[in-house]
Amino acid sequence: MSLTAVLAGCERPTAVRADAGPASRGETDYAAAPSSDPVPRAENADGRRPADRAEAPAPLLDGRPLWTSSRRGSAEENARRAFARNGDSFGASSLEAYVRKARTFIDAPPAGAQRLTRRNGDVLLYHPASNTFAVASREGAPRAFFHPDEGAAYWEAQKARETQRRTARAGSDRASEG
Structure with a gap:
């Protein structure tokens, strides 16, 4: 006996109602909805879309990657998000202007900028006089x-976090050797 036949004996007529999809249940079918994402989807060299946004090729600005990608977004999405949040505070009128200001700070940090390199090669920079913080990939x-917002306290927290990571990593390395 099929499930439909069993459910047909129920007192609730909705138990056997044909499912017309998410719209019939008052839900939105996001997979079928057109994408509202203004960023065009990049394809790999073989023509497939990357499953992970971090795999998407980064758009180039002046021959260099625009920004880094992450699990959360593509390089362009991350750059747009950072610009929307922080562009005004740097006087950047466009995404390109914001990215160029970031690169200038990263490529030639002002005198007095402090630097920390993570194990993965990321470089953290902080300039106390301007209260500017940046992270760049290797x-x-x-x-x-x-x-x-926290000024120098934010930088101190970043340094402490990195010290803690290195200490924890060193401890696990010693434990695996013994």
């Missing part, structure tokens, strides 16, 4: 560029 692509 390839030099911006990952973050903003004025921390």
Whole structure:
């Protein structure tokens, strides 16, 4: 006996109602809805779309990657998000202007800027006089560029976090050797 036949014996007529999809249940079918994403989807060299946004090729600006990608978004999405949040505080009138300001800070940090390199090659920079913080990938692509609300305390927290990571990593390395 089929499930439909069993359910047909129910007192609730909705138990056997044909499912017309998410719209019949008052839901939205996001997979069928047109994408509202203004960023064109990039394809790999073989013509397939990357499953992970981090795999998407980064658009180039002046021959260099625009920004870094992440699990959260493509390079362009991340750059747009950073610009929307922080562009005004740097006087950047466009995404390109914001990215160029980030690159200038990363490529030639002002005198007095402090630097920290993570194990993965990311470079963290903080300039106390301007309260400017940036992170760049080992390839030099911006990952973050903003004025921390907490000022120097934010930088100190970043240094402490990195020290803690290195200490934890060193401890696990010693444990695996023993």
